[in-house]
Every structure is written in C-alpha cells, then in structure tokens.
C-alpha cells in the first residue's frame with residue numbers, strides 16, 4: 246500500500262511530490278503526461294526568481310527536480326476513479342491501450358488541472374490541429390500573415406488576439422455579447438486587455454456572434470456564425486479558428502468529492518476535500534486564480550496536509 250498517490254504531473258503534482266519525497270513517503274505519480282498546461286504556457290515571466298522562461302523549460306525543470314528524488318512517475322495513465330475501502334483508497338487508472346491498473350493508497354493528492362472547453366460545433370473536431378486550436382500561444386505562429394479568428398470574450402481570447410495582432414494579416418474576434426454589454430462586449434475581460442485589443446489596427450470585432458460551424462475539408466477555410474440580434478447566418482474566410490471560451494476542470498473521476506457548479510473540486514485552505522485522505526491542488530480546485538506559482542504553492546500545501554493526515558492514520 247502506498248502512503249500517497251499523486252495524480253497529475255505539471256506544477257501542483259511535482260511540488261507535492263518533492264515535499265512528500267523529502268519526508269520519505271512511499272509514493273507514486275500517475276499522470277497522462279508530463280507538463281500539462283505548464284508546458285503550453287508559452288512565455289512565462291511571472292515565475293518568481295526567473296525573469297523570463299518558457300512553459301516547456303519550466304515544466305522540464307519541475308520534472309527534473311522530481312526525478313532527482315527518484316519519485317516513480319507512471320506516465321500515459323488516465324485515472325478514471327477513486328474508490329474508498331475502509332480507511333484507504335483505491336485509485337483506478339487505465340493506460341492508452343485500455344488496460345486497467347489499481348493502486349492502493351492511504352492518501353491521494355489530485356493535481357489534474359483543467360482542459361479547454363469546446364464549442365461543440367460541426368468541423369471543430371475534424372479540423373483540430375488543422376487550423377482549429379485552443380492554444381494560440383502554441384499554434385498562432387503557424388498563421389503568420391494569414392487571416393485568423395478568435396472566439397471568446399474573456400482574458401484568454403483577448404490575449405489570443407493581442408498575440409495574433411502582431412502575427413496575422415487580419416484578426417477577427419467573435420464575442421457573443423453586444424457592444425452595450427458589460428465591458429463593451431467582454432464581460433469577463435480585464436480593461437487593460439480590452440483597451441489594448443481595441444487599439445489593434447488589424448482587428449475586427451464581431452459582436453452578437455454565435456459560432457455555428459468551422460468550415461474546411463483538410464484545413465480551416467472559414468467560420469460560420471449566427472448574428473444573435475438578426476438571426477442571420479454569416480460566414481468569414483479565415484485560416485485558423487482559435488477557441489478561447491473557458492476551461493473545464495479534469496475532475497470527472499472524483500465522483501465522491503464536493504464540487505462547485507463549474508466542476509472545480511472544493512477545498513479548504515489546507516487543500517483538504519470533503520473526503521478524509523483526499524487532497525486537491527492547483528487549477529482543478531475552486532481557487533479563482535489559475536497560475537503556476539499558485540498551483541506550486543497549493544501542491545506543497547496538499548503534501549504537507551497529507552503528511553499530517555498520515556501521521557494520524559490508523560490501521
């Protein structure tokens with residue numbers, strides 16, 4: 246039986262592992278990949294002590310640090326459930342081939358982060374990686390001097406157009422809100438980003454736009470939307486559709502845990518969930534700020550809470 250199973254290996258996961266390994270816990274990390282959203286974070290300039298780095302460099306550094314403590318990392322595993330058995334837990338995972346594995350453990354730290362929300366319209370899945378992306382930072386440079394569209398009304402969409410404004414020939418920004426709505430059609434956007442975006446010479450904002458289809462055979466050639474005011478269907482020609490309409494926590498497998506309406510796992514300030522012995526850290530939780538430094542701090546907190554829990558654990 247393990248003392249601790251950590252699920253996820255990006256920012257919160259490695260931080261928890263480093264703290265747990267230094268206390269000689271018998272632990273294992275189960276993860277789909279190494280790096281998670283950290284590796285997709287592009288340029289990172291808010292990781293204290295390093296003025297500039299990239300998400301990939303930082304994710305690798307977290308990985309190397311974890312490996313230096315000889316923590317076993319089982320990669321390519323998706324956790325599908327956690328069952329309770331008396332006072333311990335069975336973590337169930339499956340590999341890419343669909344083979345199931347079970348891990349008996351006294352405690353668990355969930356550090357599984359979030360994934361981008363999909364539009365759910367025709368063409369989106371078919372053209373993913375062929376012009377449809379939810380990571381402008383990763384794929385934006387592929388569309389130099391092309392015409393691109395960003396869909397969304399929050400900070401992530403605004404950051405996408407700010408980036409594409411300097412790369413693409415022309416950028417559309419489709420918001421389903423009206424210009425008279427809060428923050429001029431970007432209710433969840435920060436004013437500084439909205440002001441910067443609106444100053445872009447090559448940006449055209451389309452308000453009241455409900456995206457209904459991504460067009461193209463082998464690559465994106467256009468985007469269809471319905472004007473929510475007139476009901477009219479319209480079409481724009483673009484080479485890329487950047488979808489930035491929010492993120493969904495990777496928490497489906499944690500069925501016994503209390504979550505909020507956004508599927509974020511609810512925790513207290515010690516990263517404890519409603520189930521004794523199960524802790525959660527980072528973006529998957531109801532912490533409102535989704536940042537690397539915050540996830541790392543929460544990973545450390547979750548590990549220290551797990552250690553305290555284990556100190557009081559009885560057979």
Ligand SMILES: Cc1cc2nc3c(=O)[nH]c(=O)nc-3n(C[C@H](O)[C@H](O)[C@H](O)COP(=O)(O)OP(=O)(O)OC[C@H]3O[C@@H](n4cnc5c(N)ncnc54)[C@H](O)[C@@H]3O)c2cc1C
Pocket residue numbers: 252253254255256257258275276277278279280281282283284285286287288289290291322323324325356357358359380381382495498526527528529535536537538540
């Ligand atoms: C484009 C972009 C730019 C960003 N820029 C910055 C920035 O400049 N500065 C900053 O501080 N933050 C930035 N962020 C936010 C930052 O990436 C996140 O706050 C951080 O990655 C959260 O770390 P995490 O460990 O909580 O989760 P994640 O990074 O989401 O990692 C989750 C881990 O869990 C694994 N996993 C998920 N589900 C399962 C499962 N069922 N079974 C097993 N493993 C699973 C994944 O494979 C992954 O390893 C950015 C994010 C994006 C998308």
